[in-house]
Amino acid sequence: MKKMMCAALLSAAFLTAGNSLFAQVQQTGAENELTPKFGIKGGLNLTNMYVKDVSDENLKVGWNAGVFAKLPVTRGFSIQPELLYTSKGAKETYNNFIEGKGEYRFNLNYIELPLLAVFNVAKNFNIHVGPYASYLIGANIKDLKDDGTINNITDLDAENFNRFDVGVAGGFGIDISNFTLGARYNYGFREIGKSGSLSGQLTKDSKNSAISLYIGLGF
Template sequence: MKKNHEFRFVKGLGIALILFTFVSQSFAQSKNPGPRIGIKGGANLSQFFVDQPTAEDESMKLGLHFGLFTKIPVNNFLSFQPEILYTNVGSKVSYGGSNLESALGIREGEVRFNLNYIQLPLAFAVNVGPLNLHAGPYLSYLASANVKNLRESDLSTINTIELDRDDFNPFDYGILAGVGFDVQNVTIGARYNYGLREIGKSGLAGNLTNNSKNSVAQLYIGFGF
């Protein structure tokens, strides 16, 4: 019985050593890029989801983003990747219905929202060979805003309503998650940003974008040095 126990112990120890050797080699072969800085840019597909009874349809807006990133290794598999980006988001919203003018004082039609942010993503990336999975928070500052095709009318005239940066919350924050692929000094990937703060202040902008938060899908390519 003692020999059987000793045999099982030695067998178990051998299996443990094999597993330890395999894991150690996996860590040693992991190629987490060293500290580097680079430029990146790509396309945004953004959309509002408006909780407003006169909003009949929300459609995506095509925008862009570009800026700088740096990748700082924490260990063989984990990296910290802060970035600073200029990003253009928004949505196209169609308003209609018999109560539109009485409720909001505007004409029915499609309104285009354009919001331009300076964004600071703070992502942690798990690197598995050339593949990385990243997630983290972001903070954005609204640099400018404009709204197109927003009009009011009375019996004799049609006037354009002007909404600008002062009508929207100057800060946005949220979470992001994505996947990337690194080949030498080139990185490509996709990311989703979900805002946790309403974009519109009180008043007309708040009513038009009621309960809307930024929702942005991104495709990007970057070059590291």
Template sequence: MNQFRITILSMALVFAGLSFAQAQTPRGGIKGGLNLSNLYIDDVEDENVRTGFHAGIYTQLMITPAFGIQPELNYSTKGAKAEYDVLGFEGENKFNLGYIDMPVLATFKLGDDADIHFGPYFGYLVGVSTSTEGDFGDGYEELDRDDYKKWDYGLAGGLALNFNPVSIGLRYNYGLNKIADSDEAENLIGDAKNSVAQVYVAFNMH
């Protein structure tokens, strides 16, 4: 219930900000780039970053010359590869997750050359490919979308450098929701949460 109230409050603040920004000329366009994702996984010997991507659209609505709101809608790959060593049995688990993410970020202008972004993100799980290779056998406890929670949420923050009409940015997305939803998923990833670092290029279309 507390999580639901936080989500409703966040969205109310977003819509309030958008109503103030209507008089401003919005800017926005398309963006995409590299994802370096991982999971916070319990009881594994090693965690390896998964290389992926994200791509989507954004708009930036300025409330004042120095402050605005930047909502986005992106497809983003997440997950990890993790080696296991359980009672002498060794192998590797691969977790490939695909989300539709909606960051809603406060934007602080550092002049015309740079922006600082910070705010919540909300994600919806649209695709899963999970498998195990090793002593437990290929495909052992292979999981599908029903084994994961459909919704993810967390905090995102980063920096963008502006070279109008192109921006180059760095961002980190810190998941706050446990992603396992079934006993089988919990056996493999425990209380794992998403963690994604991003490097991106944005093209201003306005």
């Protein structure tokens, strides 16, 4: 019985110490108090669409910029809504009977609203995950070689694509005082092109995929 009581007391002590340590490492240097933080952020996007039946597909380099709020719920855990302008798309090379032959860059520009759960898993280091919703505000397709044979593709605009997209985002951040450096992956759940249209035929049920690298400044 004494051995069982000693084991129980030791287990409780270890659990208490572990919880205390976990609570401490979740704090960052700039989060001594549970106060909201607001800031600006921006960076690069590396995007793709994974279109079927293309002879070549390459990442498109874009950018993202916007504002964020970090709203603490408890020590080491915050909710972070953001409002961003973000550019997505890809560079596609077509060479088949149905779509024709050509090399095109799809430029899709969105207003995006992520809502992220942020966990400070170590001092100055966090992971974040959550859903996002976005609205397509502009689209254009550029013929990279000016010799494309796909009829009317360069005439497509935002009205020819699905306006709304929803998806999930996840990544990590490094907090240095009020600065944040981070990387994030976004994946959309909705098809980019409208079903039964030229945009749907060209994008072949593809969805948005983006790696974002960013720097932020909180106040």
